[in-house]
Amino acid sequence: MADYSIWVVEYARVVEFARAILTYGKWNEGTLVAPYCYAVIKGEGHLTVVDTGYNHVELGAQLAEGYGVSDWQPADVVLKRIGVDPADVDTVILTHNHFDHAGGVEFFPNAHVYIQAREVSKYMWASGLPDRLQWITSATDPDLMLWLVGRLKQGKLTLLDGESEIFPGLRAIPAHDTHTAGSQYVTIENERDGRWLLAGDNCYVYENFTGAYGDGRFTPIGLVFGSVERCVLTMEDMWQYVAGEVTRIIPFHEQRIWDHFPTREFDDTLHVAELSLADGEQSRVEGQVAVG
Amino acid sequence: MSTVLDTAPEQAVRELYTRYKALALSTSASLLLEGELAPIAEQVDALVADCEAAGARRDALGRQTTACAEAAASLRPLLSRDPTPEALAHARETHLRLRRAVWEVIPCEYVPCCASTHDHHERRS
Numbered sequence: 001m002a003d004y005s006i007w008v009v010e011y012a013r014v015v016e017f018a019r020a021i022l023t024y025g026k027w028n029e030g031t032l033v034a035p036y037c038y039a040v041i042k043g044e045g046h047l048t049v050v051d052t053g054y055n056h057v058e059l060g061a062q063l064a065e066g067y068g069v070s071d072w073q074p075a076d077v078v079l080k081r082i083g084v085d086p087a088d089v090d091t092v093i094l095t096h097n098h099f100d101h102a103g104g105v106e107f108f109p110n111a112h113v114y115i116q117a118r119e120v121s122k123y124m125w126a127s128g129l130p131d132r133l134q135w136i137t138s139a140t141d142p143d144l145m146l147w148l149v150g151r152l153k154q155g156k157l158t159l160l161d162g163e164s165e166i167f168p169g170l171r172a173i174p175a176h177d178t179h180t181a182g183s184q185y186v187t188i189e190n191e192r193d194g195r196w197l198l199a200g201d202n203c204y205v206y207e208n209f210t211g212a213y214g215d216g217r218f219t220p221i222g223l224v225f226g227s228v229e230r231c232v233l234t235m236e237d238m239w240q241y242v243a244g245e246v247t248r249i250i251p252f253h254e255q256r257i258w259d260h261f262p263t264r265e266f267d268d269t270l271h272v273a274e275l276s277l278a279d280g281e282q283s284r285v286e287g288q289v290a291v292g
Numbered sequence: 293m294s295t296v297l298d299t300a301p302e303q304a305v306r307e308l309y310t311r312y313k314a315l316a317l318s319t320s321a322s323l324l325l326e327g328e329l330a331p332i333a334e335q336v337d338a339l340v341a342d343c344e345a346a347g348a349r350r351d352a353l354g355r356q357t358t359a360c361a362e363a364a365a366s367l368r369p370l371l372s373r374d375p376t377p378e379a380l381a382h383a384r385e386t387h388l389r390l391r392r393a394v395w396e397v398i399p400c401e402y403v404p405c406c407a408s409t410h411d412h413h414e415r416r417s
Contacts, residue, residue, distance in 0.1 A: 058388060062400050099402075117325065124321030127314040134310065139403040142313060142387055145320035149370075150380045152324055159324060223403075 001191035002169035004043035006275040007082050007284060008250060008257055011053040012036040012064070012072040012100075013270075021222040022204040022253065023212050032205075034253040035271070036069065036100050039198045040084060041188065043278050044167045047084065048091040049111070050186045050198045051252065054103030059141050063099045071270060075107035081264075081272050082284040093172055094119075095200025096180040098139050101252070105147060113151055114166060116174055117159035119182025120145070136225065139180075160184070175202045175234045177226030187241060193276055195242055197249045202234055204253045209239060209246045250275065262286075302397050304346045305356045309394045311339050312364050316387060319367050329371045336371070339364040356393045363390040 017034035019026040038051035054060040056072045064072065075086045092111040094102045097119050105113060123145070126136040151157040164172050169189040176182060179201040186198040203209065204221045212219040218239075220231035242248040247260045258265075261273040264285035274285045299307065315335055322329050343361035347354055363386040369379040 059391065059402065062395070063402055066400070066402075120321050120324050123317050124325065124327065127317040127321070131307070131310050134314075134401075135403070137313070137317065138401060140317070141391075141402065142316035142320060143384055145317060145324070146380055146384050146387065149320050149323045149375070150377060153375075153377070153380075157324075 001189055002044050002167070003192055003278045004041050004170065004188055004190055004276060005278040005281045006042075006188065006196060007040045008037050008252075008261075008273040008275060009040060009078045009082065010035045010037050010270040010272070011075070011078045011104075012056075012069050013255075014068050015070060016068055017253070018222075023207050024220045024222045024224075024228070025212055026222070033255050034204070035255050035257070036072075037252040037257070038101070038104075039186075039250065039252075040079065040082060040089075041170065042084075042281070044170070046091055046167055047089050048093060048166070048170070049089050049108065050093045051095055051101040051200065052092060052104035052107060053078075053101075054099045055106065059143070060099055060103050069100075071268060073268065073270060075104055078270065078272075081266060091166065093166065093184075093186055095185060095198070095202075096183040097144055098180065098201070099141070101200065102144055105144070105151075112156045112158065113148070114158050114160055114164070114172060115148070116172075116176070116182035116184050117161050118174070118176055119180060120148070120159060122181030139225070173237075175200070175237075176230070178202055178224065178231045178234050179221060180225045183226075185238065188276075190276055192279065195248055196275060197238055197241055199238065199249050199251045201252070202231070202238065203249065203251045205251055206246055206249075206254055206256060208251070209235065209249065301349070301351050301353045304349075305353050305360070305394060306398050308339065308343055308346060308357065308360045309390065309398075311335075311342075312360055312390065315339060315364065315367055316383070319370050323370065323373070323375070329373060333368070333371045336364055336367050340368075353397055356390075356397060359386070359390040359393040362386045 014034045016031035019029045041048040086107045089108045089111045092108050092113045094115040162174050171187045172184045174184050185200050185202050188196040211217045218232050218235045220228055257273050258271050261275050262285045263271050263273045265271050318332050340361050343357050347357035366383040366386040
């Protein structure tokens with residue numbers, strides 16, 4: 001077992017995010033604030049990010065406008081808050097290739113990138129389908145794929161075929177045919193404080209686990225490119241991993257993260273939550289780090 | 293392929309762009325997964341020819357069809373199996389140029405753009 005520090009950094013938010021997207025079936029039930037986050041894991045001699053945010057130019061800006069994203073900050077700004085330089089990040093694990101998770105890969109020029117091969121192969125399959133079926137590919141863009149080719153040529157890309165231990169105690173777990181064809185989530189097993197699970201978009205909010213109306217029935221997310229059934233069964237796998245302790249599952253669009261963990265709010269109102277601190281590691285949320 | 297020549301200019305751009313995107317995704321995915329590239333080459337050549345034919349129409353959206361021809365042609369050097377960094381950079385550059393040009397005449401096609409509440413027709417003015 002290992003000893004990792006884990007932070008969740010907020011890099012943007014949607015102030016009015018349709019609840020029906022966050023929780024399946026919540027039609028016409030208004031909106032919630034949905035943060036846009038990724039995670040930083042430090043330990044075992046590595047600095048890893050799980051997802052990357054997006055770059056607010058070109059397609060990123062276009063999509064952000066469509067969703068109503070505000071308060072965006074680039075990786076160098078938000079990571080400085082925990083004393084991390086993006087150039088020092090040696091590992092990127094992409095939970096899936098949507099713009100708000102994978103669109104910031106270029107912020108991490110020295111990182112080895114891990115993504116499920118299925119996230120690539122299914123797009124190759126879908127791109128050969130008739131135009132009337134291209135909604136399937138409508139959340140991906142060739143630019144990221146071309147970038148991944150470049151990273152492969154540099155020997156800095158691994159296409160995962162199923163479950164994989166990236167570093168001791170840090171695993172990528174496939175969640176295929178859920179939110180996307182080749183989604184994955186990340187588990188961390190800390191000797192000091194137990195299990196953590198970084199969900200990607202395999203859940204958006206805790207409510208997906210506690211039930212849309214608090215009845216404890218898992219209610220999946222509302223934007224599914226794969227199978228809703230697979231989403232629910234994947235949530236069961238996640239729930240089992242943390243033995244039902246749902247706050248050990250970290251959804252990257254859940255604003256209540258800030259209530260559950262030591263958190264610092266910065267001048268631009270974005271947050272950093274500190275999930276776990278390895279032995280000898282200083283807190284980043286208690287004012288030791290100068291903010292940009 | 294020739295149906296492109298029989299459609300309105302905006303529709304022609306949409307069809308060419310859709311074909312280009314599919315080929316760009318196929319090309320990059322094939323390079324990543326060591327898939328077959330030869331069938332893609334034929335389609336790339338056909339697309340370049342169709343872009344040029346569409347661009348020759350009197351009412352053509354010339355900037356868009358030219359950008360599509362350039363972006364498609366930039367895929368050709370990638371089909372060597374071991375593309376140079378320069379070829380990859382050029383493919384990305386022409387892709388971005390095409391995308392910008394296309395969005396001047398047809399709506400952004402990505403999720404969530406088409407699920408958003410803005411009026412797509414505003415973009416055409």
